[in-house]
Amino acid sequence: MTVTEPVVSAPFFLRGELVEGHAETHRSRDLGIAFTTPAVDLDRAVHPRSEVPPLLDVPLAEIIDFLVETGRRIREPGNPFVRECIDRMALTHVLPRAVLEQQVHGATMYLDKRLLQTVVEQNFPDPRALDEWVPKQDFTGRTSFIRAFAPRLVHVLPGNSPGVAVKSIAQGALVKAVNLFKMASSDPFTTVAVLRTMAEIDPDHPIVQSMSAVYWRGGDDAVERVLYRPQYFDKIVAWGGGDAIDNVVKYLGPGLQLVSFDPKTSISMVGREAFASGATLEEAAELAASDVMILNQEACVASRFLFVEASAGDADRFCERLHARIAAKAAASGDTRPLDMDLREQIETLTMLDDEFGVWGRTDGKGLVIRSDEPVDFHPINKTANVVRVNSLDDAMKHVNVATQTVGFYPFERMADYRDRMAAGGVQRIVRLGDAGPSTIGNPHDAMYPLHRFVHWMAHEDGVRATADT
Template sequence: MIKCIPMIIKGVVQDFDNNACKEINLDSGNKIKLSLLTEDSVLRSLNSKEKVDLNLNQIVNFLYTVGQRWKNEEYNRRRTYIRELKKYLGYSDEMARLEANWIAMLLCSKSALYDIVNYDLGSIHVLDEWLPRGDCYVKAQAKGVSIHLLAGNVPLSGVTSILRAILTKNECIIKTSSSDPFTATALASSFIDVNAEHPITKSMSVMYWPHNEDMTLPQRIMNHADIVIAWGGEEAIKWAAKHSPPHADVLKFGPKKSLSIIEEPEDMEEAAMGVAHDICFYDQQACFSTQDVYYIGEHLPLFLSELEKQLDRYAKILPKGLKNFDEKAAFSLTEREGIFAGYDVKKGDNQAWLMIISPTNSSGNQPLSRSVYIHQVSDINEVLPFVNKNSTQTVSIYPWEASLKYRDKLAMSGAERIVESGMNNIFRVGGAHDSLSPLQYLVRFTSHERPFHYTTKDVAVEIEQTRYLEEDKFLVFVP
């Protein structure tokens, strides 16, 4: 039996229509059917803009309530989600449960939700009140309709995208990826479970359309956007830019690469453990995943020996997901290429991981799937040519003290994040995401400026412009 996934429009699960759906063959060998847009579903989606007339406290409390359900291992929605990730997307049980755990963490972290608003927008009150700022009062308003074009490789990126829009009181129209149609649907459905009539629930729509087919109906959805948040590869980002309306900002989270720097560690086990985590999390499908390791120092063989142990450890505690024939073939091809080039190549049992020790100027295929190139260098200057603006996202470093020495050079070269090894998937509150403070793009600021009799620090008289023009006394204003 083929699983059918209906769309959700403004918090209401729609009846599945076998005459308006697309059958998708997944890499796992299973098939699913996804609802497609119809004239009726487009009209219902665009019928009215749902305003989230809530204060931030009410928003955070609702998300926390939903998160408490995800925290409960017996919650039916959570159990179904884990089962779907395993059966249809090939996740290991450990990977699937970790994904559900992270959803619970993001929703339940009330302090972090407040802090995200505070650090991105400057105050937790600016969404609810007029705040004095300089010579004005300022308030942040939701952009309106946020359209999220999600990728399927990192489910939590979609959850993060949606939460940012909810925190800023935007309506969400979520276009899921055919490679992960489950996460956004599960999240929106859990809102329905908690309160089907809640303003946040009613502001959520989840749908799907193919990028390479008739764009007539999807374009009508896109034309409705006030802000577009695009995730994915180069083609997905180009599609978003092409089909977004001229008035809408496009927030792009496109393809990036990441690397690790290890500087002659005293604790080889701790260093290798952090690198192994940064390689294994999401099987390198994420932008923050380490693909290259640069080792500064003389004891590389000791590090490699310990890294083998840690990669084997992760093969047990966080097993890889199911790989299809093409992915396995790419893995084998990369291994053979490394051997043919004369590099030292090491691999785990059953393609659990792959290490290729090669010069910095070598380039080879990168099949991901826990494959890493390791380069021995003499100092940081040999690493900097491989840190590039707009393409290098995360640089993870061990020991932490080394990051303090190198952060200025790394930042000037184009690195967007600098973290301790083993922390690449933890985006600390207050940090930038791809060099941006995303919530600033999800709001518009309105300023209410003070009247003429308000005197400023530089102009200590009332601003009587007509009088000063008549008397030619403009220079009174000049400090």
């Protein structure tokens, strides 16, 4: 008897309309699960430049109110679009269903009125520029008007974090953009679920009419060479790994820019103070495990390399306690998928080199810690932490670079001694160990204020105006 493989349907959303179909069959990135989509209608995916963006003259306050209501509707237990989204995503995504539910519902915390207002205020010196032409005058008397004009954006969404879809929709609405969301193969569902929720509130609202979400295989030249053109879009907002960014870069040129949330690696630095007592050691191990296990180590902010200022014996004590806490968090999450074959083989090779490496745990996906004197030459993932023993945290500085996003630091009082050197090395964020996940509202992301980068800054120069005295 032939067993038929289940196929998941992933509809599109085009400017207020749900589009269903099974014209194309694709496979999810990590699990290889088949899913079907309609064919991409390139004409409908593009909002003509001859039309003023639908959101241009909608007051920012109204946009924020609509986003807040969307968040409330997403959190409703009976929301059929979210329930259907979770059911389908649980088949295509590596993360457990409970984690996915937490991600989608947790992301609605971004749709908070005070938070959204703060984000706008931090990104724009004068937020009025989003709603109107703001008058300016320089010291020579020359006048002008400035507008943060609604851009045309393609958002290349990541597959590791469903919550990014909620945040990206909100950001696109705040800058009044015309938005095309390219969904990821592991999650071609969340964006559409959010947009369907918006359409249920008001199908004709300009936010709904400004949003489209489709899927195509990244690198599909037949789609990207048509869409990635300056006559259609101003900027490509790209999340994801190196391949995702490389697919975009080749299309850039005058009039089409890249705003990149490109691949980053986050680390931890643990000073000798962690070994002052049993209590401080337990505290440091718990805080470090919290940073390692953010989104089960799928997020960019999750720590992968932990530089520990310690003797060989103290480093091993730290590894033992760190492993116990990672294993506990892995068991609580329900995510115990084994490491992929290549990573397992590399780690199993290390276990034969007893003098150079220490290994706590196994490659069964239940938590693993590797101790070494230099960072391992592979990417720790799936609840795998590499503890690198150093004589001084100064020695760890040679390992920070422009790909280092977040550094969790312990003890907290030494952070100020390192922040300038970290910034010079390319680091974008330093936090207290254990605080890698939460972020101060409105702070820069990946060394930039994203909304400020998204908009099309337009100047209307009005010359020198005559005054009453002339």
